[in-house]
Amino acid sequence: MKQRAKMWKKEALVMLLIIAVLGNAIGIKEEAEAAEEEEWWREREEEREFRSKERFLLEDSKRVIETEAGEMRVIRSPASRILDRPMHIGFITMEPKSLFVPQYLDSSLILFVRRGEVKVGLIYKDELAERRMKGGDVYRIPAGSVFYMVNVGEGQRLQIICSIDKSESLSYGTFQSFFIGGGTYPVSVLAGFDQDTLATAFNVSYTELRRILSRQRQGPIVYVSDTESPGVWSKFLQVKDGDKGNKIANINEDGKEAEKNKPWSWRNLVSLIFGNENRDKTKRTRTGKSPDSYNLYDKTPDFSNAYGWSVALDEHEYSPLGHSGIGVYLVNLTAGSMMAPHINPTAAEYGIVLRGTGTIQIVYPNGTSAMDTEVTEGDVFWVPRYFPFCQIASRTGPFEFFGFTTSSRRNRPQFLAGANSIFHTLRSPAVATAFDITEDDLDRLLSAQYEVVILPSAEIAPPHKEEEKRRRREEGRRERERESEREREEEWTRRLEAF
Known part of the structure; x- marks a missing residue:
């Protein structure tokens, strides 16, 4: 009896194990079927979206910057498997005498100046390059390169359209800005460092450091007093990196060298940057080694x-x-x-x-x-x-x-x-056969249009082509008659076959 009981227990355990395995397998199968069904519905939803007549119009617009001095709006790239490369489209508007503060992005930009004039400053191969651009100019700003933009058009609003290349971006959103200049808004990346580190790096006091990193509250696009004078960052970035702290610390309010122990102030920095000497009022169009812009309107x-x-x-x-x-x-x-x-x-x-x-x-x-x-x-x-x-x-x-x-x-x-x-x-009998027409019909079709690439509508065809229009109408009438004759012949053939 005991032996039978042991055997029965073993059989029961085996049955339970088999049931558990089968149950697990069934569960896995059900999960796989559920995932497959979910994928099927997702594909159907994408297909319905794909069939939408408005699918190829981009309307997912987001205002990423908005200040009194300007704004930047971005239209996001569609999320589509048929798109070989996602790209956002940006629209930058800047009021007269405004500055887009120094920053770098995790995406490359290609700028197109729609209206106005702009001066772009860019760090290129460790040097500052400046380009003054007008309507129609195209210019590239690489990802990771520090740049700024100034509206230098006299009383004119600046409008720029740009591509935002997402292939280099690490962010999930439109793009990521890393502001070099800033305060409480925008916040400079400098603010993330320890105070001791920054004070040592710039050779300034804690008080002056806090003062500088808290003054800016106007946003990423700000008004400036004089767009023709050399910009703050234009002069600051021309100073060798190792000399920035010492240079700032050793300039007094008259723009002259001072004793090393003389207190440093914000006015010292302004004096250094703007200076009182030789303000160049000429319109510089090119400095530095960066490639120049290219004007589409000037191109043949x-x-x-x-x-x-x-x-x-x-x-x-x-x-x-x-x-x-x-x-x-x-x-x-x-x-x-x-x-x-x-x-x-x-x-x-x-x-x-x-x-x-x-x-x-x-x-x-x-x-x-x-x-x-x-x-x-x-x-x-x-x-x-x-x-x-x-x-x-x-x-x-x-x-x-x-x-x-x-x-x-x-x-x-x-x-x-x-x-x-x-x-x-491709003009050949094969093309005529593909359309199930005669070669004469194909020749008439292909010889009717004399223009290439950009074509006129019938309403704006020039007067010397009125005769051509009448000829086309006559050929169309004859073609319709031939088509009607063919249809009648085919109808009689069907009736005879049915009889």
Whole structure:
């Protein structure tokens, strides 16, 4: 009996073990099925979002800086698996005589001056470089490089559009600023160090140190009294790093050398920085070794005709773009004209409407419409790599847009319409067969359009093409008659086969 009881206990334990294993396996399977179902629903949700007609308009805007002297607004990159490289778009506005205080970012910037004039100071290869830029200028600020900007336009608001490259960023948000100058707002990175460390490093008293690090309360963009005088950081950064503390400590209120034991003050620093001697009122356009800016408006258009022009800037013409791997373009269309339907085989692109209104049409790979939306000044759109698209100006006036591409290499768009379209290159019986038309029909289709790249609408075609328009209408009428005849023949054939 005891032996049977032992065997029964063993069998029971084995059964319990089997049940536990099976239960665990079933639990794992159920968890896997639940995760798979959740993934399925997530993909369906993404697909529904992807199919949204407004998907390619960027409207996720965030004001990251706002002061009396200016603001910075950022439009976030879409979270999409079809986007090869995420990029935020920034809009900086600065009032006359204002300063964007010295800082460095965890992201590279490519600046485009939309309106006004700006002086950018930048640490480049351990030296201060300054560039004075005007409307149309493009300039790159590398991630980690200390820079500042001053609105030097006389009574003019400064407007800058910039790309914010997230590929180098360590932050989850738009970007991360590390302010060099600052006080209570913004807070300088210096404030994070121990007081003894800073007092020793700058060779100043605790009192003066606290005074300096608590004065600034106006924010990252502040007003300055005279934008033409050499800036605070312009002069300070020109002093060799090892001499900064001693230099500051040894300047008296007259700007002259003082005894080493003479008390240091904020006025000493101001005297050192601004000085009383030889204020240069001339407009310096270039100092230091940093690459110069590049003006898009001064560049000869890559393409131009009676209906508009376009400019593209890549790393071959402006080498700093190669370091970021980002290209720049600018397009101006006359009223009613269009950029011919085309695809970008090497890059996605972001566009910002600078002037006028127009329509952006984008097509899905399956041949359905992804977006057919009117845009106006200030709107931002994006086009995935490989997706066919076109831009059409309204008939009320010119349509101008600027943008960035996710590649700094030469972008060779492939046009789907116009006298230089890919169908002209592919012209062969194979193309006619693909459309199930005759070669004569294909020839008529391809020979009808004489213009390339930027095309006119029928309403704005020049007078000398009125005859051409009448010929096209007549050919269209004949084609419709031929099509009707073919349909009648096919109907009779179906009836005979059915009989």
